[in-house]
Amino acid sequence: MGLNIGGHVEKVNGKELSYSEFVKRYLEKNQPVVLTGLMDDWKACRDWVYENGNPNLHYFSAHFGKSRVQVADCGSKEFTDQKRVEMSVSEFIDHWLKLPKEDGSYSNRQGNDQTVLYLKDWHFVKEYPDYVVYTTPLFFRDDWLNIYLDGHPMHRDPHNYQKTNEINCSDYRFVYMGAKGTWTPLHADVFRSYSWSANVCGKKQWHLLSPSQCHLVFDRNMKNSVYDIFADVPEKKFPGFREAIWLECTQERNEIIFVPSGWYHQVHNLEDTISINHNWFNAYNLSWVWELLVKDYNEAKEYIEDIRDICDDFEGLCQRNLAANTGMNLLDFFICISRFSFANLIQLYHLVRNYSNFTRDPLPRIQYLIINLTCLCKVALKMESMESLSGNEATLVGVLEVIGQSEFLDLCIALNGTYETVIGPTSDINYSLGNNLVEMDFMEDYDFKVSNPKDLITVIECVLNKVGCFSSNKNINLFSKLSDIKSQWLCKR
Numbered sequence: 071m072g073l074n075i076g077g078h079v080e081k082v083n084g085k086e087l088s089y090s091e092f093v094k095r096y097l098e099k100n101q102p103v104v105l106t107g108l109m110d111d112w113k114a115c116r117d118w119v120y121e122n123g124n125p126n127l128h129y130f131s132a133h134f135g136k137s138r139v140q141v142a143d144c145g146s147k148e149f150t151d152q153k154r155v156e157m158s159v160s161e162f163i164d165h166w167l168k169l170p171k172e173d174g175s176y177s178n179r180q181g182n183d184q185t186v187l188y189l190k191d192w193h194f195v196k197e198y199p200d201y202v203v204y205t206t207p208l209f210f211r212d213d214w215l216n217i218y219l220d221g222h223p224m225h226r227d228p229h230n231y232q233k234t235n236e237i238n239c240s241d242y243r244f245v246y247m248g249a250k251g252t253w254t255p256l257h258a259d260v261f262r263s264y265s266w267s268a269n270v271c272g273k274k275q276w277h278l279l280s281p282s283q284c285h286l287v288f289d290r291n292m293k294n295s296v297y298d299i300f301a302d303v304p305e306k307k308f309p310g311f312r313e314a315i316w317l318e319c320t321q322e323r324n325e326i327i328f329v330p331s332g333w334y335h336q337v338h339n340l341e342d343t344i345s346i347n348h349n350w351f352n353a354y355n356l357s358w359v360w361e362l363l364v365k366d367y368n369e370a371k372e373y374i375e376d377i378r379d380i381c382d383d384f385e386g387l388c389q390r391n392l393a394a395n396t397g398m399n400l401l402d403f404f405i406c407i408s409r410f411s412f413a414n415l416i417q418l419y420h421l422v423r424n425y426s427n428f429t430r431d432p433l434p435r436i437q438y439l440i441i442n443l444t445c446l447c448k449v450a451l452k453m454e455s456m457e458s459l460s461g462n463e464a465t466l467v468g469v470l471e472v473i474g475q476s477e478f479l480d481l482c483i484a485l486n487g488t489y490e491t492v493i494g495p496t497s498d499i500n501y502s503l504g505n506n507l508v509e510m511d512f513m514e515d516y517d518f519k520v521s522n523p524k525d526l527i528t529v530i531e532c533v534l535n536k537v538g539c540f541s542s543n544k545n546i547n548l549f550s551k552l553s554d555i556k557s558q559w560l561c562k563r
């Protein structure tokens with residue numbers, strides 16, 4: 071029996087969409103969309119593609135041949151994913167060019183003797199930062215994940231900390247390349263982040279399942295999900311699978327698909343395809359990331375429960391396992407959101423305090439910052455109940471100390487640049503972050519130390535109080551919003 075297709079992913083001309091419309095229609099509602107018209111000036115579409123639309127594979131061998139990449143063997147399953155091997159780009163391209171068919175592609179999806187190789191998760195931007203082949207479209211710019219990883223290690227394991235190790239330095243900006251017939255099994259994305267994927271050439275077929283239906287692709291114990299939705303899925307093991315209603319999408323060359331948080335999807339390359347994709351999170355899907363971490367943490371704990379009594383540092387082991395399996399642990403996430411809270415607070419404080427000095431109305435930016443801080447607070451409130459985060463020495467950090475760190479300054483500059491792009495500038499004059507940081511000197515009076523979510527909420531409350539005083543003095547219609555956030559906090563406590 072075939073899949074139950076309930077509809078197709080909407081296609082929209084990205085040139086006719088504003089950022090606020092994109093937020094309202096897709097980020098907030100967590101709905102997928104295909105955007106057209108956003109890749110016209112990408113160098114990748116010229117350098118990497120012949121005029122007839124085929125990938126210029128020789129270009130890759132000639133320019134990036136020595137790069138070491140992860141390649142999936144689409145014909146063999148290993149645990150929950152395809153088996154991966156490492157090879158050079160040249161080796162991968164040689165394999166592709168030697169394919170038996172005259173059109174240079176694999177003959178069908180599976181069941182072919184020929185090993186079906188698919189280059190995945192190539193950290194291209196990280197490896198070739200000076201060769202700018204694309205610009206991230208406006209809609210996907212507010213990307214806290216990659217902004218953070220540009221300057222901060224994600225997992226600072228005190229037992230095993232190396233500045234250069236893979237987890238520490240990676241980003242989530244990738245290139246994918248595969249011949250017709252290569253594919254990606256059913257999955258939801260890392261951290262339950264958002265993702266976008268742009269076809270530089272070729273064509274992909276997507277099948278997507280909304281989060282409200284995802285339980286249907288799991289087995290009775292809710293442990294394993296279906297691997298390949300086109301295989302013979304046994305009803306006994308996956309009793310809900312046939313009820314699932316899928317969204318389908320054929321993504322053409324020069325189109326970008328937005329995949330929202332928590333949507334399961336399976337992808338097939340219908341032609342030889344090169345794509346660029348990013349994973350990211352921001353205020354709108356932060357709670358998705360938190361929920362996933364809690365679920366994975368509980369599973370990691372349950373898995374080793376039987377050695378709890380003989381383990382010196384059971385909690386530490388759980389956190390290390392969580393970081394290894396999920397890509398970050400609870401502490402990493404807490405440190406990350408603390409820094410984004412500080413960065414958003416600094417901007418908010420600066421904008422409200424100097425409200426009348428800006429040449430452009432800062433209110434839209436202020437409103438955006440308030441939304442961000444509301445989401446950050448909501449997540450911090452959820453985190454409060456997590457025992458492993460209450461009073462953790464490992465995360466103890468002085469707010470002023472963070473503000474003085476160069477990587478934090480870089481984060482603030484990047485975030486400010488992002489907001490200028492997505493919301494608009496507040497001034498014709500160049501933004502001077504140094505002044506903003508100096509303005510925060512009032513914090514010295516409080517000597518804030520943040521070691522758990524409760525402390526973080528206290529800092530946010532304190533700065534919002536200050537900001538609230540300024541805004542009421544200056545008649546900015548902001549105070550009611552701040553009171554709303556506070557009353558939300560109070561009734562949740």
Ligand SMILES: O=C(O)CCC(=O)C(=O)O
Pocket residue numbers: 246253254259265266267274329335337338345347
């Ligand atoms: O293009 C593919 O093969 C898979 C991409 C994907 O799953 C994703 O971007 O989340």
